[in-house]
Amino acid sequence: DTEVTQTPKHLVMGMTNKKSLKCEQHMGHRAMYWYKQKAKKPPELMFVYSYEKLSINESVPSRFSPECPNSSLLNLHLHALQPEDSALYLCASSQDRGAAKQFFGPGTRLTVL
Amino acid sequence: RKEVEQDPGPFNVPEGATVAFNCTYSNSASQSFFWYRQDCRKEPKLLMSVYSSGNEDGRFTAQLNRASQYISLLIRDSKLSDSATYLCVVNSYSGGYQKVTFGTGTKLQVIP
Numbered sequence: 311d312t313e314v315t316q317t318p319k320h321l322v323m324g325m326t327n328k329k330s331l332k333c334e335q336h337m338g339h340r341a342m343y344w345y346k347q348k349a350k351k352p353p354e355l356m357f358v359y360s361y362e363k364l365s366i367n368e369s370v371p372s373r374f375s376p377e378c379p380n381s382s383l384l385n386l387h388l389h390a391l392q393p394e395d396s397a398l399y400l401c402a403s404s405q406d407r408g409a410a411k412q413f414f415g416p417g418t419r420l421t422v423l
Numbered sequence: 424r425k426e427v428e429q430d431p432g433p434f435n436v437p438e439g440a441t442v443a444f445n446c447t448y449s450n451s452a453s454q455s456f457f458w459y460r461q462d463c464r465k466e467p468k469l470l471m472s473v474y475s476s477g478n479e480d481g482r483f484t485a486q487l488n489r490a491s492q493y494i495s496l497l498i499r500d501s502k503l504s505d506s507a508t509y510l511c512v513v514n515s516y517s518g519g520y521q522k523v524t525f526g527t528g529t530k531l532q533v534i535p
Contacts, residue, residue, distance in 0.1 A: 351527065352510060352525035352526060352527050352528055353467065353525055355523065398464075400466055400467075404521070407521060408516065408521060409521065410454075410455040410457070410472075410514045410521050410523075411457070411469060411472070412469075412523065413469070414466040414467050414468065415466060416465065416466050417465075417466050419464075
């Protein structure tokens with residue numbers, strides 16, 4: 311299984327809602343990533359988890375809260391988002407945080423009203 | 424100056440044409456290099472790694488020039504299905520982790 315899966319595919323939420331994005335991989339990878347991608351821009355790194363511990367937080371606002379329950383799962387909890395947070399949220403994984411090749415999930419397209 | 428720069432295009436080429444993209448990077452300590460392709464509203468997918476000796480995968484050839492700090496991707500005999508955005512990715516290793524930097528992407532449109 312060489313796939314990274316993400317749910318939901320699409321999400322529309324209001325600024326007062328709380329929602330979660332989920333990511334799963336069964337490749338035995340020990341590093342997982344959240345990226346944010348706006349239209350016609352490259353992905354921007356948000357968080358890196360290595361061996362289920364948060365390694366990197368790229369100065370992301372606290373309304374985004376990551377969680378890594380186990381080595382296969384990565385969540386992104388959303389609360390009090392702004393319309394400018396609307397974007398494609400991509401999850402990726404790699405063998406470990408020192409590995410260069412990353413494999414991306416299909417993304418969750420988020421719209422904040 | 425951006426860490427990784429690409430010509431955004433679009434490159435509009437006829438089927439069967441050969442097209443080349445360049446990407447320049449500013450961090451001389453960068454260690455590994457990749458080309459990803461991203462179809463509209465889809466996730467990036469790894470196309471190929473880039474090695475100093477150059478490497479080829481079918482119609483695709485990638486080159487790395489460390490002295491001039493650029494990488495290139497050559498696509499021969501373009502197909503309609505090659506239409507996508509091509510992202511240059513440059514990695515540097517610091518503090519025990521890979522810092523992944525994406526270029527802004529070059530859009531390719533192959534025309535019938």
